[in-house]
Amino acid sequence: MKRERGYKSFIAVNLLPTLILYAVFYIYPFLKTFYVSLFSWRGLSKNMKFIGFANFAKLFKDPIIWKATKNNLFFLFWGTIVIFLFSLFFSTVMARKKFKEMGFYRIVFFFPNMLSIIVVGLIWKFIYNPSFGILNTVMEFLGLGKYIKVWLGDPSTVMGALVVPQAWMYIGFYMLLFFAAMQNIPEELYESAKLDGAGEIRQLFSITIPLIWETMRTAFVFFVINAFSKTFNLVFVVTRGGPSRSSELLTTYLYQNAFQFSDFGYATAIGVYLFVILFVISFIVLKFTKAETYEY
Amino acid sequence: MKKTRVIVSIFLVLFVSLATLGATGAKEAPKGEVLDILWRIGGQGEYMNPAIEKFKEMYPNVEVKLEYNPKAEDVLRPRLISGNPPDIFQVNVGTFDFFGAIEEGKLRVLDDVMKMTPVGESITIGDKLQSNVMDALKSDGHYYIVSDNLNLSGLLYDKALFAKYGWKVPETWDQFVALCEQIKKDAPNIAPVVFPGMYPYYLTNAFFLSNVASFGGQQAIKDLNNLTPGFFTSAPFVKAAERIQYMRDHGYFHKGLIALSHTESQMEFINHRAAMLAAGSWVFNEMAGNWPPGFELASMLPPTKIKAGDPGYMRASNSYVAISADAKNPEMAIELLRILYSEPIRKQVAKDYTMIIPVESISEGLDLPKEVLSAFALLDEPLNELFITPYEVWYNPFNTTFQDLISSLVMGNIDAKKFSESMEAAAEQVRKDSSIKKYKLY
Numbered sequence: 001m002k003r004e005r006g007y008k009s010f011i012a013v014n015l016l017p018t019l020i021l022y023a024v025f026y027i028y029p030f031l032k033t034f035y036v037s038l039f040s041w042r043g044l045s046k047n048m049k050f051i052g053f054a055n056f057a058k059l060f061k062d063p064i065i066w067k068a069t070k071n072n073l074f075f076l077f078w079g080t081i082v083i084f085l086f087s088l089f090f091s092t093v094m095a096r097k098k099f100k101e102m103g104f105y106r107i108v109f110f111f112p113n114m115l116s117i118i119v120v121g122l123i124w125k126f127i128y129n130p131s132f133g134i135l136n137t138v139m140e141f142l143g144l145g146k147y148i149k150v151w152l153g154d155p156s157t158v159m160g161a162l163v164v165p166q167a168w169m170y171i172g173f174y175m176l177l178f179f180a181a182m183q184n185i186p187e188e189l190y191e192s193a194k195l196d197g198a199g200e201i202r203q204l205f206s207i208t209i210p211l212i213w214e215t216m217r218t219a220f221v222f223f224v225i226n227a228f229s230k231t232f233n234l235v236f237v238v239t240r241g242g243p244s245r246s247s248e249l250l251t252t253y254l255y256q257n258a259f260q261f262s263d264f265g266y267a268t269a270i271g272v273y274l275f276v277i278l279f280v281i282s283f284i285v286l287k288f289t290k291a292e293t294y295e296y
Numbered sequence: 297m298k299k300t301r302v303i304v305s306i307f308l309v310l311f312v313s314l315a316t317l318g319a320t321g322a323k324e325a326p327k328g329e330v331l332d333i334l335w336r337i338g339g340q341g342e343y344m345n346p347a348i349e350k351f352k353e354m355y356p357n358v359e360v361k362l363e364y365n366p367k368a369e370d371v372l373r374p375r376l377i378s379g380n381p382p383d384i385f386q387v388n389v390g391t392f393d394f395f396g397a398i399e400e401g402k403l404r405v406l407d408d409v410m411k412m413t414p415v416g417e418s419i420t421i422g423d424k425l426q427s428n429v430m431d432a433l434k435s436d437g438h439y440y441i442v443s444d445n446l447n448l449s450g451l452l453y454d455k456a457l458f459a460k461y462g463w464k465v466p467e468t469w470d471q472f473v474a475l476c477e478q479i480k481k482d483a484p485n486i487a488p489v490v491f492p493g494m495y496p497y498y499l500t501n502a503f504f505l506s507n508v509a510s511f512g513g514q515q516a517i518k519d520l521n522n523l524t525p526g527f528f529t530s531a532p533f534v535k536a537a538e539r540i541q542y543m544r545d546h547g548y549f550h551k552g553l554i555a556l557s558h559t560e561s562q563m564e565f566i567n568h569r570a571a572m573l574a575a576g577s578w579v580f581n582e583m584a585g586n587w588p589p590g591f592e593l594a595s596m597l598p599p600t601k602i603k604a605g606d607p608g609y610m611r612a613s614n615s616y617v618a619i620s621a622d623a624k625n626p627e628m629a630i631e632l633l634r635i636l637y638s639e640p641i642r643k644q645v646a647k648d649y650t651m652i653i654p655v656e657s658i659s660e661g662l663d664l665p666k667e668v669l670s671a672f673a674l675l676d677e678p679l680n681e682l683f684i685t686p687y688e689v690w691y692n693p694f695n696t697t698f699q700d701l702i703s704s705l706v707m708g709n710i711d712a713k714k715f716s717e718s719m720e721a722a723a724e725q726v727r728k729d730s731s732i733k734k735y736k737l738y
Contacts, residue, residue: 043373043377044373044400045401129560130552131564153493155709243494243703244701259391
């Protein structure tokens, strides 16, 4: 009993430094955000004026908030679909086909994920460039000239054009995540399924997906977080939220309010709103994707 | 006799020392003093170096702590909040709320500085600097901010390209329209005008506002800055918007410009995919190393005059310098300003960094590259005037709406009428919001 208590104290002492750092640099600023959102604050001095929920009242009447929310949801929906489908496809092919060049493919697919998102943004800005971008040049070469657009300058195409680099960057990461999970599935299961006459598609839906489902659930939560918080850099570099706010996101709008308009109170209210959305969507995703866990 | 000579010598030394001090106005600084300087570094480089060198020469006892930083405002903000600000700073006007800082009591009043003389001169700083530029920086009748650099917005062109096709630099709107038609005819692969669509304020500042001024003079610019009720639906503003609509409808803009950043649009211009670039006097420096051989960069007055002989208008912008209210060494910070505004330093920073201090005779005596001088020389013509747009800093969210609407107008999502009505509505929102402090340009 005494020994067990000593063991627990030892663990607590070891955890304490990390816990203190976590509390000071993560939990405290996090809670402070909720507090600051109730104030009018320029972020230039310690002068803060309590205004209750006025920032939130303004937020719900602000049309840019709804536009930005819609754009974030666009990223969530289309980003998830594109990234999920491609990464699942590539990881399945790699896990099932056992290509000789698998190591090479893994590096090729994962490579964009190793680049800074700033670099990714600039690469795609060049690809989309209306004067010399490779996309329009190739389209023209293929006789698709009439479909050429100013991809990043047209409100109807800008969001779609932004999802592509986002997907290009993350497909490799999720591919490896799924691939690693697939490596743990015993080969006998596939062999038995084959003997029972199951094709590749049937094996995917009846064996692979159910057995890596927990990894997929984690990936879904990552998708939600990425769509809302990891898209900032890309949009900031590539379009700055334009044209005319067509690609504005909650995070870019938050940044603008804080650092351009010196309205830190309102910016933190947007941060709280972002937290609520992330929390609710993540909760829904986890709740509705809960399934029986298979042990093998 | 020997004693008398010693006494005379001592007096002589004292006299000479005092005379020297009188000429420079230098003050004794005790050892251990520190001058803490934070300066934004941009396209014009470390242009404070000459002033700092002079300062060190005059005040060898003062330790200079200098930080150049491209994101100086991000460093400044936490330092202001924690009560440990730099003594003197220059940060980005677009991302640091100078007038908010004044309201928060974070900037030192500089009325006394305006009455001082630059080192070695007899004219006061207030009299030396351009009064219309400086007046726009006042808050409640007091100076808190001074300007250390002035840029002019306008249209840039390549003289060699114009000569090749025989295109003439336009002065009036009609001549401009004729030129754009000529460009379309002579060189279908060259767009008449490009600007960075990601930052629509380039078009606003370099062209649109000059149109407003051409229709309504300096009064229209004052009305715009003061958000005068009804101004945005009045003739000068609506007619200027109709000109942008005309340019859009007649294909004068580069087709892909909405997606272009400032460097991308500048490269389109350099590579002759556009004949005229809406930008300003800073571009020569910003694109240094990229100008191809034979490219003869020049500035034209925005061709917005209704008829020849009308006044021409160019929008001027400037960077802001302030001394912290909590500065530990405001006296030495003021001394640095006195050095910065002195003639030798003004000439040196213009020559070495193309940094133009906004004095009354702005380009007088400056040894500038001809590409930069071509912009400032336009103001030497008696009829041409510069105008300023402090509303951008006073009402930053309003200005952002303005630029969103300009972008929509250029894209064709709205017409000039809708643009003007939306602008009036945005101005009305500011006017009726009692939480926003109102400023006035007289």
